Amino acid sequence: xxxxxxxxxxxxxxxxxxxxxxxxxxxxxxxxxxxxxxxxxxxxxxxxxxxxxxxxxxxxxxxxxxxxxxxxxxxxxxxxxxxxxxxxxxxxxxxxxxxxxxxxxxxxxxxxxxxxxxxxxxxxxxxxxxxxxx
Numbered sequence: 001x002x003x004x005x006x007x008x009x010x011x012x013x014x015x016x017x018x019x020x021x022x023x024x025x026x027x028x029x030x031x032x033x034x035x036x037x038x039x040x041x042x043x044x045x046x047x048x049x050x051x052x053x054x055x056x057x058x059x060x061x062x063x064x065x066x067x068x069x070x071x072x073x074x075x076x077x078x079x080x081x082x083x084x085x086x087x088x089x090x091x092x093x094x095x096x097x098x099x100x101x102x103x104x105x106x107x108x109x110x111x112x113x114x115x116x117x118x119x120x121x122x123x124x125x126x127x128x129x130x131x132x133x134x
């Protein structure tokens with residue numbers, strides 16, 4: 001049943017206008033659909049929505065992530081647009097210049113681990129970018 005259905009993320013935004021500007025100016029994304037109280041974005045074969053909400057994102061875990069072919073190039077480009085990457089120094093997870101080597105137990109498509117980076121959007125949602133290790 002569900003294994004044949006598309007899946008998509010929903011992210012809360014306390015200020016939809018501010019969020020729309022962040023996703024356009026910082027990430028280069030334009031909504032494919034706009035409604036009062038919500039925005040929809042298509043990326044690759046997936047999509048996600050931002051919805052106006054008085055609730056706050058958890059901020060404690062990755063809420064959505066993109067898979068890319070060249071992590072360094074994407075991180076470098078996003079930095080030129082003003083995106084600030086998180087730095088972590090935790091047991092089993094340490095970033096160097098914003099990028100972490102995630103060990104092989106992390107599930108990824110065809111990979112044996114992942115290289116990853118994280119940043120927060122204008123609303124506090126924690127977003128990730130990953131490149132599977134092959």
